Amino acid sequence: MIPPPVVYAFPTPAALSAAGAKFILEAQNKAIEERGVFSIAFSGGDQPEVLSSGLLDCEGIQWSKWQVWLADERLVPLGHQESNYRLNMDELFSKTPINPSQVHATNPELLSDPDACAKDYEARLREAFKGNLDDAGFPRFDIVLIGMGPDGHTCSLFPSHPLLNESSRWVTFLTDSPKPPPVRITLTYPSIASARNIVSLGYGFDAATLKRVLEKEDRETGLPAARIKSSDGSPVLWFIGEGSTKGLDYPVTPL
Numbered sequence: 457m458i459p460p461p462v463v464y465a466f467p468t469p470a471a472l473s474a475a476g477a478k479f480i481l482e483a484q485n486k487a488i489e490e491r492g493v494f495s496i497a498f499s500g501g502d503q504p505e506v507l508s509s510g511l512l513d514c515e516g517i518q519w520s521k522w523q524v525w526l527a528d529e530r531l532v533p534l535g536h537q538e539s540n541y542r543l544n545m546d547e548l549f550s551k552t553p554i555n556p557s558q559v560h561a562t563n564p565e566l567l568s569d570p571d572a573c574a575k576d577y578e579a580r581l582r583e584a585f586k587g588n589l590d591d592a593g594f595p596r597f598d599i600v601l602i603g604m605g606p607d608g609h610t611c612s613l614f615p616s617h618p619l620l621n622e623s624s625r626w627v628t629f630l631t632d633s634p635k636p637p638p639v640r641i642t643l644t645y646p647s648i649a650s651a652r653n654i655v656s657l658g659y660g661f662d663a664a665t666l667k668r669v670l671e672k673e674d675r676e677t678g679l680p681a682a683r684i685k686s687s688d689g690s691p692v693l694w695f696i697g698e699g700s701t702k703g704l705d706y707p708v709t710p711l
């Protein structure tokens with residue numbers, strides 16, 4: 457039985473940021489104690505900007521122990537306006553003491569070969585996650601931070617796309633994203649599911665889409681964001697803005 461998602465809602469981006477940072481800090485401390493390293497995947501959207509103030513103000517973040525991966529990336533030059541790497545660097549990591557080599561960008565030399573780019577990113581993940589896999593052989597990120605677009609996509613997993621059925625690759629690619637830019641790589645469902653914590657975090661999620669995802673969509677066949685689940689039976693957590701709960705009949709958990 458898949459546990460239902462747990463939703464936390466916040467009145468301001470600053471409150472969401474502080475609570476998200478506290479959650480990340482606790483996961484970081486546990487990861488460092490157990491494995492000496494903290495592995496986290498970030499998405500795009502408003503997420504890096506929302507988390508920035510909370511993480512920058514949070515005492516106890518051990519930036520030197522972080523390994524940061526991208527939950528998905530658009531295959532554009534790394535400095536491009538549409539790059540999730542650029543977004544995460546500009547909004548967050550360039551303001552921290554993290555060494556840029558700890559933030560794992562896609563290989564810019566493989567921009568024109570998305571399959572090779574996805575395979576290269578997966579190979580680097582496989583090297584980094586040696587000895588840190590689940591029973592099915594997928595990577596155990598400490599946290600995968602996902603987002604959600606107004607169409608219900610998450611990472612670069614789009615509604616009705618064949619990639620939703622990918623069951624063996626850790627990272628795959630698409631050349632027909634309905635949201636531009638069209639060429640992207642993304643973590644697959646099993647790579648997300650194997651994370652120790654899956655957190656959907658953003659301040660501006662569309663309220664009608666969230667209502668559909670939480671209340672109406674089938675968790676096996678519904679919108680991509682509704683199908684996210686953990687392979688170890690822990691619930692997917694949602695850290696969102698109160699505005700996204702407008703019209704929601706799903707329980708919001710006090711934090």
Ligand SMILES: O=C1O[C@H](COP(=O)(O)O)[C@@H](O)[C@H](O)[C@H]1O
Pocket residue numbers: 499500501502528529530540602603604605606609610611612635
């Ligand atoms: O394209 C993407 O979209 C999702 C959601 O972001 P939004 O801007 O539509 O709110 C994001 O999580 C993902 O990383 C990004 O590549």
